[in-house]
Amino acid sequence: MKTDMDLKTFYDAEFDEHGDVAARTRDACRAAFGRLLGVSVNAIQAGGKIMLFGNGGSAADCQHLATELTIRYKKDRAPIAAIALTTDTSALTAGGNDLGFEEIFARQLLALGKPGDVAIGISTSGNSENVIRALNAAKEMRIVAAAFGGRGGGRMLSVAEPFLIVPSETTARIQEMHIMLGQMLCGALEMELGLA
Secondary structure, three states, X not given: OOOOOOHHHHHXXXXXXXXXXXHHHHHHOHHXXXXXXXXXXXXXHOOOOEEEEEOOHHHHHHHHHHHHHHOOOOOOOOOOOEEEOOOOHHHHHHHHHHOOHHHHHHHHHHHHOOOOOEEEEEOOOXXXXXXXXXXXXXXXXXXXXXXXXXHHHHHHHHOOOOEEEEOOOOHHHHHHHHXXXXXXXXXXXXXXXXXX
């Protein structure tokens, strides 16, 4: 059944909520962003890489950010080593079928990761089992187990550091901040590595 919607009220409310979450995220994530930038710079300078993983919209963010790093963000420059563990359909489907969906990212990380790399798990809830298992695998391998989350951090609080937690309960707003923070990381890496 169709209901009449006050479009102006809806439109303005979405922008107002976005602006409020952005302002709170600016303060809440500042220190963790600095730590994530630092470990990422160290990893790349030492010949390592950044590995990103998440589900649904977060999977799309992983692919987006890995591309910004490997191809370009603001200008032509040398590539920055990054990979989204969300894009290999053969690995995802074989892993899901043979090992279980909970293991799809951990298995790839075990195959591709090395000490000193950075793993970035993205989950709006902080409770995605396959993301948590991959972060635990990263820690066991002496890979930095970083994350982007929301809703207070969820179960990822016990495994992720640095952990950028967006102070919101709304999935759309959390995702908007994740892609903003991720693109900021791309820009900051270009500058810190002398590539911008």
